[in-house]
Amino acid sequence: MIEDISVIGADGTSPYRNIALEECLLHDVAPGQCILYLWQNQRTVVIGRNQNARDECDVAALEADGGHLARRLSGGGAVYHDLGNLNFTFLVPTADFDVSSQTETILRAVRRVGVDAERTGRNDLTADGRKFSGHAYYHTGDKSYHHGTLMVAVDTEPLSRYLRVSPLKLRDKGVRSVRSRVCNLCDLVPSLSVGILATALREAFEEVHGGHAEELRVADVGEDRLRAATARFASRAWLDKDGRSFDTSHEARFGWGMARLELAETDGTITRAALWSDGLDADELDAAPRALMGVPIETTSITEALVRGAGMSLRMAKDLAGLATHVEEDDHAL
Helix, strand or coil: CCCEEEEEECCCCCHHHHHHHHHHHHHHCCCCEEEEEEECCCCEEEECCCCCHHHHECHHHHHHCCCEEEECCCCCCCEEECCCEEEEEEEEEHHHCCHHHHHHHHHHHHHHCCCCCEEECCCEEEECCEEEEEEEEEEECCEEEEEEEEECCCCHHHHHHHECCCHHHHHHHCCCCCHHHECCHHHHCCCCCHHHHHHHHHHHHHHHHCCCCEECCHHHHCHHHHHHHHHHHHCHHHHHCCCCCCCEEEEEEECCEEEEEEEEEECCEEEEEEEEECCCCHHHHHHHHHHHCCCECCHHHHHHHHHHHHCCCHHHHHHHHHHHHCCCCCCCEC
């Protein structure tokens, strides 16, 4: 049960430091505590933990414009941040993780500033039929977070220039571009600013939890910890992940997200694997390549390896087994 609530704001706009601070706060959150972290990144594409950077972003164009590529801990899809965007993170003990109450805070905040918003799909908030907020989730041990974006006055021209969206995803959404799917809240409320929305979020956070939020300081986290975590999130090893070549590559869209499975094999046995996905189950997707090592390229064997070795649901494991063996089941492939 949440008994203490706290609020903290980032001390800069570096995506690597801001994601590092998010991780440190996750480790520090105490039993019965919920922390609301508010932050902004300048000209950044943030990809999900299991995505391939080159598939999701025109990295050369982004970096030529002085922008940054970042990878977060959670799953989900790629998003563009500039200073017209406000990011939020709810950090709580896993026992108190409640998507409904956390989302209610966001909905109350945007309604407070005059936007009629609703939750749609697996992790989006929309207004006037268009998305202004995407959410993702991360769980580790007994700690969890729920974070997302709030588009207040984002410059959508670079958004559509930097982001690459799979044709499979666009076909499923029934739209022609990422730019056509989103809106800024200031389009609906012209007087709205990031500062006004941040204040509304703090007020809604206190209202939902029925108490006063303590103000936390970045300095209390510890500069040495932050510096080390920042370096890790900025490293090429973290940003690029597995960039090797593979024998086969197969892609499909399922109810839980996009997936591209790449395999190297010898005599019908998997010797290397990479899985790229915007699915929200980050840990299971991350564990899949290791679970597939030494497994025969056969549906039952792959399904069992993913369920036992990666902790996947049977449905997701069957989807990926069908992708690996070129067998699609009409009731789950979209």
